[in-house]
Amino acid sequence: MQIITMYLRADSVNARLVDSYNQTISSLPALTRGMRAELILKLLDAEGEPFNGDLAAYASWDFVIADDWNTATPPQIRVTEGITVSGNEVHIPLTETNTEELISALGAVESKNFGCELAGFEVGETTPGFLIQFNISIRNRRGDAGTGSPVPVSDGNYSAAQIRALFAAKLEVQLSDDGSIWYAFSPIREVTVKDEETGEESTTEEKVEVPQTARLYRFRNAAVGQEWSDPLPLIIGPRGLRSTIQIGTVTTGAETTPASITNSGDEHDAVFDFVIPQGVKGDAASVRIGTVSTGTPGSQVSVTNSGDGHNAVFNFSIPQGVQGVPGTESYLYVAYAAQNDGQGFSLTPANSLKYRAEIISRTPIANPVWSDFADAQWIKYLGDDAATYGDVLVADQNTSVAKVTRIVFENATIRKGVDGEVIVNFNETELSREEFSNYSIINGRTRLSPWTNGGGSPFGNLGRNIVHITVLPELPAFEPYSTFIGVYAE
Incomplete structure (x- = not known):
């Protein structure tokens, strides 16, 4: 059985898929058609803390997976039974993942993204009081071994969850x-x-x-x-006689006499008269602190009264504490790295070093090195660098275009590199080296990120292949922040 755990930032209906550190992620978890699975949703608030809503207040749940927003068509998967909650977690059993609707939606493709919706119903309510939406990927099957015969999804008109909520109403x-x-x-x-x-x-x-x-x-x-x-x-019994109770007189009796209550009315309309004796005046008392002494280690605390019952004098004996065992010294060392395996090791923090590790040593380490942190856990404590883009100007010797939205390379070929890299080849343009060197100039109004200029390091530093141009012919006057000149290479 598949166990699929998803962290969802549920601060709105459109829940965001995040990791355990509340960082947004784009890769969707994959459910496989025809396999039993349990979907575990761990709900977080906007700060990444466990969702503090009372999920146990919802009497029933309805969960659907669909590839469209048309409620007139049935979803591909629906679950109304067996959904449980524990704290900020919702556990959804996916026991039927080979429905006719899912087979039709997947067709012959390898996988497809679907939308999910979880609705919670309070007692006596037919409209949900809790609702979140998120996405999931479903992989297709090459064979049908073990899937059984496809079954249709229920139509969703008054689900079992809604019916149970109706029965729970008063x-x-x-x-x-x-x-x-x-x-x-x-x-x-x-x-x-x-x-x-x-x-x-x-x-x-x-x-x-x-x-x-x-x-x-x-x-x-x-x-x-x-x-x-x-x-x-309605079956109404005979009406009985009504009785009343009233407070009559309240008088003060003599000291030490007993209190008394008498009824000056009758058994149907009582009038209670109270006699409450006056209390005996007591002697004034006093409390003072006497001596405070230190007892032997291990003895019990004691408080004794050296006075009497009316004028107390409390003497305290507080034992001396037992001397503790001498402590041992420990030393904390912190290191930083560019990757979660310790590569890019340094003892000095920097913006490009996003991972941090700690070790504790009983003896001092003069100059900690990477091997000292071999058993340490590297934790990411800095976020990824942001990328800011502004207006872009493209110009050559004769033409200038401001606020560029797209650049098209003619007579060029492209191929895929690594890590999403695209390589543009102008070798077949038949341009001379001198002509191609002046072919285009890209000038950004804001500093471009390493991803844009192609010259950045893997740790987020600015690229090194940047040419600063101080004079541009026939261009509007503005301060250039970063520029690029194409270079023809055979």
Whole structure:
């Protein structure tokens, strides 16, 4: 079974695929048609921290993979069962990846990119309260071994997730005295309770008594609404006698006498009279700090009262601490490198050295070298260099074009190099060396990046093959930052 883990920056509906360091990546993970898989989505916020939304609040989930935005056509894969959440992770079981729709969409191509959508439904809701969209790649199969017979995807009209949310919703109830006028009623209501000791508030439910005048009731699903049920009769018991309780007199009794409560009313309408005795005045007390002494190491802390019950004098004995074991010295060394295997090693940080490693030694190292960091882990701590592009001017001896959007090379051949490199060959243009040297001048209004000028080092430094031109014939006057002159080579 495939285990596909994706880090998604879920700070909007359009989730971004990132790595574990919250750096955007463009290569999509690949799911293979006809294989069982589990898709694990690790959701992050904009700062790269675990997503702090309450995913457990959603009663059901719906996940689809589709190659278009037309909701009238079925998706290629749909999952409504078995989706679980844990913290900021969503686990999606992909048990059926050989659907008729997916086979049709892939056709005979090796692989294709598809869009994914995950929707979460709260209890009683048919519209999602949580939604993210992202992309994934699906590889095709050369054979059908083990795939079984293709099955169609469900039509998506009221998915199982939505139906479960409907069943989880409460009922809406109305009462009526005579069947002509109906009024809302909830047999259970939420009340806020405050803890007297901690002061914390919590919500609980309590039962509500049916109004004595109501004789009929009807109900319907609170989430769906639609039609009410037929009126049903309420069985009302005989009304009992109402009782009342009132506070009568409250008097102060003599010291040491017992408290008393008497009913000056009757058994139906009680009137309670209270007699509360006055308290006995106590003697004033005092508390003082006496001596504070140091006990032997390992002994117990003790507090003794050298006074009495009314005027306390507390003497403290605090043991001396035990001498600890002598510590050992350690030395921290930091190094920097251009690549994650330590190449480009240096003890001095630089913008081109994007990886950092640390080692701890019990003995000092006079001049740390690369081999001292052989077992260290190189961590990327600097981001990639940004590239800024401005207006570009192209000119030769007779023509000048500002704000260039595209350059077309005529009578030239191209071929692929390494790492996305394109090689342009002018050997067949039949131009002389002198003619080709003045063939074109590219002048940027902003400093061009190494990728643009072709002369940069692999570590992001500016290229070395830059010719600065101080005078350009028949060109608008502006300060050139970087220029290029084509050179004819046989």
